Amino acid sequence: MKKVIKIFKRIFVVLVVILVVLSVTIFFYMRRAEFGSLPEGKRLELVKSSPHYKNGRFRNLVERPTITKGYNMMGVLYKTLFTEFPNRYPIDSLPSVKTDLKTIDPQKNVLVWFGHSSFFLQLDGIKILADPVFSGKASPLPGGVKAYKGSDIYTVNDLPDIDYLLLSHDHYDHLDFETIKALQNKVKFVVCGLGNGAHFERWGYTPKQIIEKDWYESVDVKPGFKILIESTHHDSGRGFTSGQALWLSYFIQTPSTNIYYSGDGGRDNRFKTIGSKYGKIDWAIMECGQYNKAWQSVHELPEEVALATKELKAQNLLPVHNSKFTLANHPWKEPLEKISALSKNQPYRLATPMIGELVELDNPQQPFKEWWKNVR
Structure with missing residues (x-):
């Protein structure tokens, strides 16, 4: 009996040592620059003064559980890890077009999509870049989520100088450390939600470059041109702490064109409100992909995207958040x-442009192919 107890004690000590080593490793790994920083000082004061920051974190307008009723986190995780879902990744390289972004006529209003939620806009001569991810990955972890073949044809060197970089939220598939570091000398201003400025400042951006905003605030670009901040129903976080940086959607209002970018977020009444508030929306750039009924509260299903587009009264829909990373269990082209x-x-x-295809925002007759149809 004493011998058995002795063996169990040794096993216990070994397990404790392993746990301690693992904890220390994780602690120091999470301090790496790519995980960003939590707001401090004046940035934290601004966060705490927001009416949307309550009880230690930012809140959605209407609180509801992330996991849909009838599902549970462990069940969803088990199914994801141990169930084989067909066609989650393309076999073929995705078709794409390499547009020279530096030689686009500055008088033209255009958009170029880079896959997932990254896109370039030129509006009234102003150059805007949204949620850029050019590192080929959507995770800081070794062996994490990688971009599909053919979906990562652009680099930071392919971009012209950017007037405004727009960040919807700080999840890794929208805020990429390597890309943001490489962009610092090309970007005039960053527009982001309260709390996100800490990431950019840690990564070398100057306070003058960073414009942190709360919902329903705005940025004056030039006469008749505004970037207006709207809400969405989502979350944030790059480590074990969530809700310390605000998640946004954007309404870009110019003398010639109005564009709404949804960012990530589940369904609520904001689309009806925004549609009534602004009246004319030429283009809705809407999250459509990486969804699951189990977490429907924070990512819209395609039928909800179609309904939201009608509620916005948008003339054109460009679906994003697809065709680059697999972050859900549905087939990649679904x-x-x-x-x-x-x-x-x-x-x-x-x-439905291909990655890199030039979208002529003022051309209602421009044709688009169903480019995914013959891609395996």
């Missing part, structure tokens, strides 16, 4: 297949 079917005979036009 978001585009579903939104295409749902968009038939609707009051808006669906635009």
Whole structure:
């Protein structure tokens, strides 16, 4: 009996040592620069003064559980890890177009999509870059989520100087450390939600470059041109602490064109409100991909995207958050297949450009192919 107790004591000591070593390793690994920083000092004061920051974190307008009723976190995790879902990744290289972004006519209003939620906008001569991820990955962990073949054809060197970098929120598939570091000398201003400025400042951006905003505030670009901050229903966080940096959607209002970018977020009444508030929306750039009924509260399903586009009264829909990273269990091309079917005979036009294809925002006759159809 004493011998058995002795063996158990040794096993216990070994387990404790392993746990301590693992904890220390994780602690120091999480202090790496790519995980960013939590707001401190004046940035923290601004965070705490926000009416949307309550009980130690930012809150959605209407609180509801992340996991849908009838599901549980352990069950969802088990299914993801131990169930084989077909066609989650493309076999073929995705088709793409390499547009020379530096030689685009500055008088033209255009958009170039880079896959997932990264895109370039030129509006009234102002150059805007949203949620850029050019590192080929959506995770800081070794062996993490990698970009599909053919989806990562652009680098920071391919970009012109950027007037405004827009960040919707600080999750890794939207805020990429390597990309942001490389962009620092090309970006005039960063617009982001309260609390996110700490990441940029740690990564070398100057306070003058960083414009942190709360919901319903705005940035004056030039006469008749504003970037207006709107809400969304989501979350934030790059480590074990969530909700310390605000998540946004954007309404870009110019003398010639109005554009709404949804960022990430589940369904609520904001689309009706925004549609009524601004009246004319030429383009809605909407999250459509990496969804699951189990976490429907924070990522819209395609049928909700179609409904939201109608509520916005948008003339054109460009679906993003797809075709670069697998972050859900659905087939990789399902978001585009579903939104295409749902968009038939609707009051808006669906635009499905290939990665890198030049979208002429003022050309309602520009054709778009269902480029994914023959991609395995």
